[in-house]
Amino acid sequence: MNDGLLRFWMIYDFIYQHLTRIEYVDKENGNIFRVVFCKYRGPKLVTHDGVEINNGDPIVKLHIYNYKLTKMLKGIDNDIKLGLTALKIVKNSLPGLARYVEQHPKGENVKAIIGTTILHRGVSKLGFDVEYVPNKLRYKIKNKYLIFLLSLIHPDGRKRIKRRQEELTLKRVYISKEHLLNLYFHSKQLEEQV
Template identity: 65%
Template sequence: MNAGLLQAWRAFDFIYQHMTRLEYVDKENGNIFRVVFCKYHGPDLVTRDGTHISKGDPIVKLHIHNWGLANRLQGINNEARLGLITFRIVKDSLPTLATYIEHHPKGNAVKAVIGTTFLHRGVNRLGFDVHPVPDLLRFRIKNQYLKLILFLIHPNGIKRLKRKPEELVLKRVYISKNHLLNQYGTASQQMEELM
């Protein structure tokens, strides 16, 4: 991606962040997530640990900082390496996300963490469940927006959009707060240090 386009996107991203009330999880240390504490609006979901998520439940809406990700992936031309590095960035950001929610004033009420993304392949290994999004206009718009981002940051650009288009479908990814904290929170980190 050229520097001018990246700077234009950065300006747009700044406006988008303030319009959507996104909070950085840990900007200074490169955490890839931004979040909004809100109520869930969608079909009922059940996580792998049996947590039921219904309309009106308090959740953390999870956003990947796409501009930050694009900036970090600049210059990587190998598609397999691009996927591996993206997966590693997401995985490495989860412990800080868990700590952020655990210590946030609104964190105690949160039932689950939910996001919508193209990056759903392999997230089950990170503890997330995957579910199709409803066929609503806002998700169709977001699907096209994410395709534009992929076109801009992927080394193969338009060729990637044409190859396996069935993979480029927006999905809902979600994990209960309890599962997130058990797998990535302070207690799990202390257990790792003891072993």
């Protein structure tokens, strides 16, 4: 990515963060997640561990800190390596996310963690459920925005996007709070005690 564009994006991201209710999970230690505690708006979802998420339920809306992720992936020119590196970064950030949700004053009533992303390949192995988003204008706009960001990260840019267009579909990823905590918080505490 062009360094000037990256600096411009950093400024835009700083303004965006201050205009929204978005919270960093752990900015200082490289966690790539940001979150918003809010009410779920959408059709009923059921996690694979049986938790129902209904319209109005308290959730954590999950955002990837795209600016940080872009910097971390800069220079990787192999598609497979790019995907595996992104998945590893996400996996390494999940214990911090679980700790943040568990210890946050608003975390007690949260039912699930939900995000929308084009980086959904392999996340089911991390405990998330994956499904298509509703066919709404805001999701179409977000899909185009995220594809644009991906074209900036990858050295082949737009050529790569044209080759892989059908795979780059925005999807909803979600996990129940209890499953997240069992996988990434309680298990980490047990490992530390051993």
